[in-house]
Amino acid sequence: QNSPFPEIKPGQFAEIRVDFSPATFLRRPISVYDVDYEKNNLSLLIQVVGEGTKKLSGLKESETINLIYPLGNSFSLPEGQNALLIGGGIGVAPLLFLGRYLRDFQKQPTFLLGFRCAGLMVEITEFEKLGKVYITTDDGTAGEKGLVIHHSILKTDQLDFDIIYTCGPEVMMKAVGKYAVSRGIECEASLENTMACGFGACLCCAQKTIHGNKMVCQDGPVFKTSEIIWQT
Structure with a gap:
């Protein structure tokens, strides 16, 4: 433009x-x-x-x-230094810009990105310029084979992340939120509900939370995972 x-x-x-x-x-x-x-x-x-x-x-x-x-709203800036950004499929979309934003504030992003196969991966060069990148694919054609939530980096006892950000399929984000709770780490998710208007008028993006129904297009799309009532 x-x-x-x-x-x-x-x-x-x-x-x-x-x-x-x-x-x-x-x-x-x-x-x-x-x-x-x-x-x-x-x-x-x-x-x-x-x-x-x-x-x-x-x-x-x-x-x-x-x-x-x-x-919509935006991801918050963490008080700590280290952030883990977990994306699945097209849900990796908001994480590159988030990574740049974190680096601008002297934060250190680490990316964990999952795809169905290597053929559906995004170009990861720009991600690699910002921080360490870990990859999973369902069929093992790139990175570790399996779901992103099962990557070996999440199984270590020496994790040093102050916050987790996630975007992707709901079942994945729910699992990431559960994982964050188990590790005592704050977690934010960018929801991908259907949004037709962008202004909260059509009501098709309503999301149940512990604070009642929220419009993802206006109150979100970013929510703390601890506040979301998942449908899956």
């Missing part, structure tokens, strides 16, 4: 209008993957899973899209 970006914080997202056809009329919520203020570039990471993302993936350079951003 030509105009300067508003301030964007890690964890916030954009609502993108694909077009006005019935199948893709509702906006798609997409996490902010990266921001380059010097080049005025905003990066969004998508995975083709339906008609909307299929159309987005087919856009050509110089084509324009309509988006509303930044929306």
Whole structure:
């Protein structure tokens, strides 16, 4: 875009209008993957899973899209030094920008990223510039074989993390939250509920918490895992 970006914080997202056809009329919520203020570039990471993302993936350079951003709250800045960022699949999207943010405040991020297979991995070079990166794949084609929550780094008794951030499938985030409790570590999750409007009007992103129902698009998408009432 030509105009300067508003301030964007890690964890916030954009609502993108694909077009006005019935199948893709509702906006798609997409996490902010990266921001380059010097080049005025905003990066969004998508995975083709339906008609909307299929159309987005087919856009050509110089084509324009309509988006509303930044929306939602953001990850908090830890008081301690070391942070573990756990992502699964397309849920790794908000973690790169979060890692940059942490480094800007002299924090040390470590990434634990899980994918179904090597062919679905994101480019990890930019992650490696920020901190140590550990990989798992379900089929063992890259990194350790198995689920991200079963990676050997989580089994050591010498963990030194002050906070855990996570984003990905709900069952994974629930397991990460449970793990954080067992280790006495604070944990925040970026939820991926369906969000059609981005302003809390459509009510389709309601999430049960210990404080009652919250709108993920307005009250979130980031919540402490200790406050979430998981559906899985």
